[in-house]
Amino acid sequence: MSSPGGPAGRGGGVLPPQVTAALERDAAVLVSPEELLVGARRTPVAGRSGREQLAGLAQELAAAPAGSLAIGAVPFDPAAPGALAIATDVLRLPRSHRRGAAVPPSVPGGGGLQVLRSTPRPSPEEHRQAVADAVRRIAAGDLAKVVLARSVDVRLRNAPAVADVVERLAAANPTARVLAVPLPAPAGTWLVGATPELLVRRRGREVVSVPLAGSQPRSSDPAVDATRAARLVGSDKDRREHDFVVEAIVEALRPLCTEVRAPAPELLATPAVWHLATTITGRLRDPATTSADLVAALHPTPAVAGTPRDAAVALIAELEGFDRGCYAGAIGWQDGAGDGEWSVGVRCAELAGNRLRLFAGGGIVAGSDPEAELAETSAKLRTVLDALGIEAGVASGRGSVAGSGGTGRAVG
Numbered sequence: 298m299s300s301p302g303g304p305a306g307r308g309g310g311v312l313p314p315q316v317t318a319a320l321e322r323d324a325a326v327l328v329s330p331e332e333l334l335v336g337a338r339r340t341p342v343a344g345r346s347g348r349e350q351l352a353g354l355a356q357e358l359a360a361a362p363a364g365s366l367a368i369g370a371v372p373f374d375p376a377a378p379g380a381l382a383i384a385t386d387v388l389r390l391p392r393s394h395r396r397g398a399a400v401p402p403s404v405p406g407g408g409g410l411q412v413l414r415s416t417p418r419p420s421p422e423e424h425r426q427a428v429a430d431a432v433r434r435i436a437a438g439d440l441a442k443v444v445l446a447r448s449v450d451v452r453l454r455n456a457p458a459v460a461d462v463v464e465r466l467a468a469a470n471p472t473a474r475v476l477a478v479p480l481p482a483p484a485g486t487w488l489v490g491a492t493p494e495l496l497v498r499r500r501g502r503e504v505v506s507v508p509l510a511g512s513q514p515r516s517s518d519p520a521v522d523a524t525r526a527a528r529l530v531g532s533d534k535d536r537r538e539h540d541f542v543v544e545a546i547v548e549a550l551r552p553l554c555t556e557v558r559a560p561a562p563e564l565l566a567t568p569a570v571w572h573l574a575t576t577i578t579g580r581l582r583d584p585a586t587t588s589a590d591l592v593a594a595l596h597p598t599p600a601v602a603g604t605p606r607d608a609a610v611a612l613i614a615e616l617e618g619f620d621r622g623c624y625a626g627a628i629g630w631q632d633g634a635g636d637g638e639w640s641v642g643v644r645c646a647e648l649a650g651n652r653l654r655l656f657a658g659g660g661i662v663a664g665s666d667p668e669a670e671l672a673e674t675s676a677k678l679r680t681v682l683d684a685l686g687i688e689a690g691v692a693s694g695r696g697s698v699a700g701s702g703g704t705g706r707a708v709g
C-alpha cells in the first residue's frame with residue numbers, strides 16, 4: 298500500500314482503490330483521456346524483441362481466456378527486448394471514475410519526493426554539443442531530422458510506491474496518457490510517465506494517430522505563455538519538424554488504410570509544454586489489420602527518431618550515449634478483436650526502488666538552436682518532476698545534493 302502520507306493513502310485520490318491495489322500486485326496501468334485500464338495476472342508474450350512480441354500478439358490473445366488483453370511496452374528500438382504481456386485479469390473503467398485530485402502535486406508544500414542526488418547524462422553542455430553536431434550533419438545532407446534526448450538519474454531519499462507516482466502523474470496531468478508498466482529487467486523496474494502523444498488507436502476499421510512535434514516551454518506568466526504559443530504557431534522551423542512526422546505517418550498508413558486525412562496542425566497544451574498536434578485519421582482496408590500491425594508499421598515515428606529513420610537511429614546511437622530502453626517506445630494495449638490504443642512513450646521515467654531515470658528529447662532540424670533545445674528538454678522533464686514535487690534544478694541540470702531536495706514532506 299502507499300505510504301501513509303501519500304495521496305492514494307488518504308483515499309481521496311484520482312485513481313480508484315482497485316487500481317492502487319492492482320499496482321501493488323505488479324499490474325500494468327494505462328490511463329487514457331477516456332478510460333482507465335488495468336492488466337493484472339500478466340504472462341510475458343513469447344518472443345525476445347518488441348518486434349517479435351508485436352508479431353505474435355494476436356495469436357496469443359486468441360488462445361487466452363476471453364476478456365484478456367495484451368498490454369505493455371515496445372522499446373524505442375523494436376529489436377530490443379520487449380515488455381509486452383497477456384493480462385488475463387482486466388479492469389476497464391470509464392474515465393469518469395477518476396476523481397478530483399486531493400492535493401495538486403505541483404503546488405509547493407503539497408509534498409514532494411526528497412532528492413539525494415541527481416546526475417544528468419549527458420551533461421547539459423554535452424547535450425548542446427550533440428545538438429550542434431546534429432545540425433552540422435543535417436547541413437551536410439546526411440539526414441533531415443533527428444530527435445536527440447538526454448536522461449537524468451535521480452537518487453531519492455525513499456522509494457516511492459508506484460501507486461503514489463501514478464496518482465501524482467494523473468492528478469498533475471489530467472488529459473495525459475498516464476502509464477505504469479512493469480519492465481522485465483532489471484526486476485522491480487517500472488516505466489512510469491504522462492505522455493500527451495497518441496501513436497495509434499484502432500477501433501474496428503477506424504484508425505487515429507495524433508503525432509506531436511514542435512514545442513515551446515510553458516510559462517507561469519500568462520502574457521509570456523501566450524507569446525510562446527503564438528511563436529510556435531508561426532515558427533517555420535517547428536512546422537518543418539512537425540511535418541516530417543505527419544508525412545511519415547501518412548505514408549505508413551496509406552498501404553493499410555483508405556481515406557487517410559491529415560488536416561492542419563493545432564496547438565496542444567500540456568502543463569509544461571506547448572505542442573503542434575495533427576489528428577490523422579484513416580479507415581482500414583483490411584479489417585484483419587490489428588493495432589499491433591499498425592504499431593509495427595509506424596514505430597518509431599520521426600517524433601522520436603527522425604527522417605530518414607535509419608540515418609536518424611544511427612545518429613542517435615552515435616550522439617546520445619545512453620540506452621533509451623522503453624523511453625520513446627510504444628506503450629499500449631490490444632484486445633482479442635484487434636482493437637487497441639498505443640501511446641508514444643515520452644514524458645517518462647524508469648523507476649526502480651529509490652532510483653528514477655528521467656528522459657526528454659527534442660526534434661532537431663535545420664535551424665535548431667542548441668540552447669533552445671536544451672531548454673525544451675528541461676521543460677519536458679518537468680512533466681514528471683513537477684508531478685512528483687521534485688525541485689526545478691534537477692531539470693535544468695544544476696543537480697541536487699542530499700538534504701536540499703523536495704518541496705516539502707516526502708511521500709516515499
Ligand SMILES: C=C(O[C@H]1C=CC=C(C(=O)O)[C@@H]1O)C(=O)O
Pocket residue numbers: 444446494509510511512572599600601625643644656657658659660677
Ligand atoms: C521526444 C520527446 O517529445 C517528442 C514529442 C513531442 C514533441 C517533440 C518535439 O517538439 O521535439 C518530440 O518530437 C520527449 O518529450 O522526450
